Amino acid sequence: MGRIFITGSSDGLGLRAAKQLVSKGHTVYLHARNTQRASDARNACPGAANVLLGDLTSIEETKALASSLSKLAPMDCIFHNAGLYLGPYRPQAQGYPAVFAVNVLAPYILTCLVPLPKRLVYASSDSHWGGSNSLDDFGWRERQKSGRFRDSSAYADTKLYNTMFGYAFARRFASKGVIANSVDPGWVPTKMGGAGAPGNIMESERLYVMLAEGTGEAEGKNGCFWENGRRGPTQSKKDAYDEKTQDDLLKKLREITGVGVPE
Template sequence: MEPNVLETLEGDVALVTGANRGIGREIARGLVARDATVFGGVRDPSYDLPDGVEAVELDVTDEASIESAVEEVVESAGRVDVLINNAGVGGDGDGIVALATDDFDRILDVNLRGPTLLSKHALPHLLETDGGRIVNVSSGVGILTEPIESEMPAYRISKAGINALTVSLDQTYGSDGLIANAVDPGWVATDLGGSKAPREPQKGAETPIWLARFGPGSPSGLFWKDKQTIEY
């Protein structure tokens, strides 16, 4: 199925988590360039955001903060059309035996629990729009059709979970018009990806922005990289 890619997002309202740096910052900037009204979910509203992006205080590890942020966006703009679950943290270590439980909890809290609860609280509003969209920023290290390596076990598990969340959203709410997709932005030179990564944040943001432009009837429940579907 070919996507119905919207030329403009004028009239649409987007919430982007982790919009103050890295890939999230470039996603927010790109959505503004497509004429969307963009809210950047950040832990501190004083963080620097791209021009045209309005800060909304949001801690993805705190459900009350999540619920409050969604309500603030709806009260301010009247709707939510696009949710970009971008905020995330990395991890290290080799194998789960050496994994500190506190680190495991923190990584899954930010990378999986947060996006799940954001989707939960945004869904009633997304389903009120024509073709509400959720874009989950995942990673190729969470692909189950390839060997899961030993390094960064909590991070890999969290990204496999994000892919499962995407499928669940599509299976449960796709018939109601929701368009939910996951995206691998590639290895990007951010605080998480490190300076040796070959991609700049602008490149990592290209496909998430493209997915945010999917109109009604577009593909859903899939995993994408560089605007092409890949295996989960």
């Protein structure tokens, strides 16, 4: 049985996957952004080993979460599920919008600061197809100043970066025996997706559990993109595969966070 940590697991797909993994005998650690959400998570998934706290809009709180998680290492899987969707710019970490802090800065920081697990999984989205891999105005800060911030486009950028994480870290950590993948769970009826979302949430759960365990079609698969409704790895947007852009992204994130990728 494995030891698994899932960010953003006080509700939604993160919580649903956690329940499935607990029922299969895994030791699962949940994550919540505050004490109230942590209490809700404990009540919803009483079999979880613990709930770790950390507001991922804050670089400092994310680093503190990394410290707490490091004390529990090694993990078999760290599943970077937490994410924000639409909404106002909300300047947070060093002036970057909340959607970038949670969706991009946080998984990067945790990946770099926590002892590497056997498996890393990054939650992407179908929206990544509309994302841009240009880093000229990373985080939309300049466009925000001129009133041109678009939440749906910013979200799409973050999901493209999450997809790139799967490829970049698979390449960087292959020699360490670490497997990294990204997954589009689909547009499914969660709080983020909305009650009318048409996707099959049971298939999303299956994908999450399979990738967390490294079983089934995911066994031994590294640097792959997975999608709700597809059996086996599939193709992501072509831009995500560019290794120079991946490396430029990691360099940009090192400059912002002060945290470098482990050698």
